[in-house]
Amino acid sequence: xxxxxxxxxxxxxxxxxxxxxxxxxxxxxxxxxxxxxxxxxxxxxxxxxxxxxxxxxxxxxxxxxxxxxxxxxxxxxxxxxxxxxxxxxxxxxxxxxxxxxxxxxxxxxxxxxxxxxxxxxxxxxxxxxxxxxxxxxxxxxxxx
Amino acid sequence: xxxxxxxxxxxxxxxxxxxxxxxxxxxxxxxxxxxxxxxxxxxxxxxxxxxxxxxxxxxxxxxxxxxxxxxxxxxxxxxxxxxxxxxxxxxxxxxxxxxxxxxxxxxxxxxxxxxxxxxxxxxxxxxxxxxxxxxxxxxxxxxx
DNA sequence: AACACTTGTAACTAAAATTATTACATGTAA
DNA sequence: TTACATGTAATAATTTTAGTTACAAGTGTT
Numbered sequence: 270x271x272x273x274x275x276x277x278x279x280x281x282x283x284x285x286x287x288x289x290x291x292x293x294x295x296x297x298x299x300x301x302x303x304x305x306x307x308x309x310x311x312x313x314x315x316x317x318x319x320x321x322x323x324x325x326x327x328x329x330x331x332x333x334x335x336x337x338x339x340x341x342x343x344x345x346x347x348x349x350x351x352x353x354x355x356x357x358x359x360x361x362x363x364x365x366x367x368x369x370x371x372x373x374x375x376x377x378x379x380x381x382x383x384x385x386x387x388x389x390x391x392x393x394x395x396x397x398x399x400x401x402x403x404x405x406x407x408x409x410x411x412x413x
Numbered sequence: 414x415x416x417x418x419x420x421x422x423x424x425x426x427x428x429x430x431x432x433x434x435x436x437x438x439x440x441x442x443x444x445x446x447x448x449x450x451x452x453x454x455x456x457x458x459x460x461x462x463x464x465x466x467x468x469x470x471x472x473x474x475x476x477x478x479x480x481x482x483x484x485x486x487x488x489x490x491x492x493x494x495x496x497x498x499x500x501x502x503x504x505x506x507x508x509x510x511x512x513x514x515x516x517x518x519x520x521x522x523x524x525x526x527x528x529x530x531x532x533x534x535x536x537x538x539x540x541x542x543x544x545x546x547x548x549x550x551x552x553x554x555x556x557x
Numbered sequence: 558a559a560c561a562c563t564t565g566t567a568a569c570t571a572a573a574a575t576t577a578t579t580a581c582a583t584g585t586a587a
Numbered sequence: 588t589t590a591c592a593t594g595t596a597a598t599a600a601t602t603t604t605a606g607t608t609a610c611a612a613g614t615g616t617t
Binding site: 304362364366374379382390405407 | 415416417418420421422424425428429432433445446447448449487497501502503504505506507508509510513514515516517518519521522523526527529530531532533534535536537538541545546549550551553554
């Protein structure tokens with residue numbers, strides 16, 4: 270199965286804050302760009318806020334990035350929106366037979382192997398920043 | 414969310430074929446080791462068969478690896494059991510607003526970035542073989 | 558102070574996917 | 588033919604995601 274689009278939406282939100290930085294980026298405005306519900310946007314922004322990636326205040330319309338976008342990586346967003354719990358990208362079947370050599374040891378054996386693959390993926394996400402995303406969006410826009 | 418345990422079960426099955434190679438590895442026997450249903454095991458073995466990783470024949474009990482286990486990587490199993498469609502590890506929200514600069518371009522921008530991370534993960538899986546898994550299981554077993 | 562507007566959250570619904578289970582047709586061999 | 592195994596479809600149960608509604612709480616203007 271796929272990783273929740275909450276991650277993609279989180280990236281969308283941060284990119285939008287930059288591209289549309291002159292305006293008031295209310296949850297309703299952002300929801301219109303993402304094409305979803307304002308409540309969902311507020312929920313995701315709340316997660317980004319907890320991870321100290323954006324600044325928002327109750328009652329005041331709009332959100333702002335909490336730091337320079339070249340210092341926020343896709344990995345930061347990925348962690349912030351908690352689409353996957355730590356070391357749980359791959360699920361491993363529970364309760365294999367403890368009376369079987371394979372059943373007894375399989376979890377401890379493949380756990381670290383799966384984690385290594387997960388970390389490789391996360392490392393790749395760490396190589397891209399929101400600034401890169403914004404640059405690419407603007408480049409594509411200019412080419413039209 | 415997590416990637417289906419079908420992947421972990423696929424690895425379990427292949428490891429079991431080696432560790433228990435003297436015996437008849439019927440779907441019922443394997444199911445007892447994995448602790449699940451024989452029908453599920455047959456379904457997964459069917460996928461491994463289609464990927465030419467195991468040999469099975471209708472009516473005849475037991476399955477065998479189709480090649481040397483040092484030549485079957487976790488990546489092969491991952492692809493065989495189709496837990497994730499090609500380039501779809503990360504889902505991207507559909508129908509963003511085409512009248513918005515970000516909405517119009519976000520999919521094309523983050524798609525390749527997400528794919529790169531996905532490929533990094535798959536590459537890591539390609540570095541480990543079922544033979545490595547079996548070695549580790551036997552090492553852990555001997556240490557007890 | 559009243560009003561309009563916004564964020565923060567909880568609760569609920571709907572839709573989708575995974576896993577488990579049942580059933581049975583098909584194939585093999587004694 | 589009998590016993591047993593695989594192949595596969597259909598269904599149910601569980602879990603998760605995404606979408607929606609509702610409303611309390613915060614802010615600023617008039």
